[in-house]
Amino acid sequence: MVLKETINNDIYPSDYTGLIKKCLRLWGHRIANSLGVLIIEFRDNINEKSNFKVKFYLGDKEYLVLKVKGGMGKLTRTKYLVNEDMIYRYDWRSNFWYRFFRIVNFSAKLAIFVCKTVPGGQLALPCLYAINAGTMVMKRMIKYDKPVITWDKRKCINY
Numbered sequence: 001m002v003l004k005e006t007i008n009n010d011i012y013p014s015d016y017t018g019l020i021k022k023c024l025r026l027w028g029h030r031i032a033n034s035l036g037v038l039i040i041e042f043r044d045n046i047n048e049k050s051n052f053k054v055k056f057y058l059g060d061k062e063y064l065v066l067k068v069k070g071g072m073g074k075l076t077r078t079k080y081l082v083n084e085d086m087i088y089r090y091d092w093r094s095n096f097w098y099r100f101f102r103i104v105n106f107s108a109k110l111a112i113f114v115c116k117t118v119p120g121g122q123l124a125l126p127c128l129y130a131i132n133a134g135t136m137v138m139k140r141m142i143k144y145d146k147p148v149i150t151w152d153k154r155k156c157i158n159y
Contacts, residue, residue: 002064003063003064003065004065005065006066006067009069010049010050013043016043019064020040023036023064031063039056048068050070051069051071051077052067052078053066053078053079054081055081057083104131108131108135109132112132
């Protein structure tokens with residue numbers, strides 16, 4: 001049985017504690033202790049407060065799915081997978097936004113070129129320059145180059 005929990009606002013440390021208590025009531029001490037360690041490690045290593053989804057696994061079995069709503073919904077939701085070995089960020093949007101801004105930037109440059117050659121097209125140039133500049137700013141603001149693995153327990157074993 002998979003416990004699916006949804007939180008509509010920002011998440012706080014007390015919410016993680018309540019989640020561990022629900023796991024304790026549902027599966028008992030052995031599983032809840034293992035899941036509690038994973039939940040606490042996720043809370044301490046990831047600075048997300050809203051709009052993310054995380055799945056907790058013990059071995060190959062999925063035990064807990066936590067969805068925190070907020071922001072722009074599915075369009076900007078970050079997804080994580082947590083097991084005993086690592087916290088893995090699997091997010092298709094980073095590549096999507098990178099490609100989207102490249103296409104918009106290329107289209108704006110092409111439109112600028114066309115407007116410079118067509119008589120009367122100079123009227124649209126200020127708007128096209130603004131679009132081009134805006135996409136460059138947004139491209140730098142969106143962190144599409146974050147590492148996929150944000151924390152790996154295997155590197156900490158030698159300590």
